Amino acid sequence: MTIELHAIAAPVFTARLKSLVHLLKIAEAEGPARGLSEEAVLGARLASDMFDLKRQVQIATDHAKGAMARLAGIDVPSFPDSEQTFSELYARIDKTLAFVASVPASAVDGRQEAIVTLKLRHETMELKAFDYLQGFAIPNFYFHLTTAYDILRHLGMPVGKRDFLWQE
């Protein structure tokens, strides 16, 4: 096998977004026994000036859909950040998984040197697609995914690294 761009992107997002659903389902089931409402779990954070759990989930999905769109050179789908419940977060993750699956390898492979333009809050960056994926999209994706996990862990939820690496 040769290593192609799609294979170092889509399977990573798909596997770990499914792990994220698995983690959230544990939190949803275990919250009530711990005296934690849905709102309390999804609004939990590790520091007062840090994003809460639901926002970590939203941003993780943003990096997954953003990466697949940019690697393919198509528009990034926009999802309103309005989720307030576990059900709504599952729906957002499902929409993201469907979008990732909708971008075929043929639309991505070979585009590792295509220029990706990234509009951030304070700057615009131009990067080769490969560098964008490895140095920006994937680190950001894992950053928000792991922080979601760490929030659950800090809440006392019975999750472990096996759940983070969970696979169907």
Added chain:
Amino acid sequence: MTIELHAIAAPVFTARLKSLVHLLKIAEAEGPARGLSEEAVLGARLASDMFDLKRQVQIATDHAKGAMARLAGIDVPSFPDSEQTFSELYARIDKTLAFVASVPASAVDGRQEAIVTLKLRHETMELKAFDYLQGFAIPNFYFHLTTAYDILRHLGMPVGKRDFLWQE
């Protein structure tokens, strides 16, 4: 450019281990003003049954050196887990960076389908090198790296995602 195995491993470990040094240096400098001793910072954790900061750093380096060795089909260097100070952790990260740099692309590239045997606590896994890297080594590396960051954030250290993505 074609995408080769070394290029999706070594630069990731190198860039993010340097970010980790950057994050730890902020924590080392800022601890005293926050009434936190070196021991308190390095012993901090997010849950009582979770590894503390120094152990998160040790395990992150383990996944980096483990991956580079296994991808090249050579022995994984063993580091004793004895670090108790910032200086000792910097030395461990430096040793890891030097090991990552010592494995040339020529020793890794083309080995994506070589079988990696992974001895875990309760099982032995055999995986293709590519799948081991993408599905095990890199997720684990980011998991411990981000958790180290989240511990600093939870301690109130003045770090942000820019520090996590920091580059020389």
